Amino acid sequence: MIDTQIKMIKYWGNSDRCMVCFKEPEVEQTWKGETKVELVKHHMSYFPEEIAYVHYDCHKKIHDTPLHTFIQYKEGDARKFYDMKKDKENDS
Numbered sequence: 500m501i502d503t504q505i506k507m508i509k510y511w512g513n514s515d516r517c518m519v520c521f522k523e524p525e526v527e528q529t530w531k532g533e534t535k536v537e538l539v540k541h542h543m544s545y546f547p548e549e550i551a552y553v554h555y556d557c558h559k560k561i562h563d564t565p566l567h568t569f570i571q572y573k574e575g576d577a578r579k580f581y582d583m584k585k586d587k588e589n590d591s
Contacts, residue, residue: 511551514538519557519569544571545580 512518516537537552538552551557551569553561561569 507547509547509549511543511549514552516552517554517557517558518551519553519566522554523552541569542572542577543569544581545574545576548580 514524514537516523524538526533527532527536536555539555540550541558542552543549543551551570553569559568574578
C-alpha cells in the first residue's frame with residue numbers, strides 16, 4: 500500500500516532552544532566528556548500536528564501547571580493520535 504497522504508507538521512522553534520524558558524539544551528558531563536541533552540518534542544496540538552521543543556523539566560511544567568499556551572488539544576486527542584499511528588504502522 501502506498502501512502503499518498505502528505506503529513507504537515509508545524510514545529511514551533513527548533514531543537515536549539517526551549518520554547519518555554521528560551522534556554523539552550525543542557526550539557527551533561529559524562530565519562531565520555533560533554534553530552535548535549537536533547538530537547539523533548541511536545542505536542543501542542545495533534546490535529547493539526549504542532550510540536551514545540553522543550554526541556555524535560557519544562558515539559559513537566561507544561562502538564563503540571565498547566566500552561567495552556569502549550570496545550571491546544573482536546574481531551575482524548577492524544578489517545579486518538581497514537582491509536583491512528585499504531586494502526587498505520589500495523590498496516591505497513
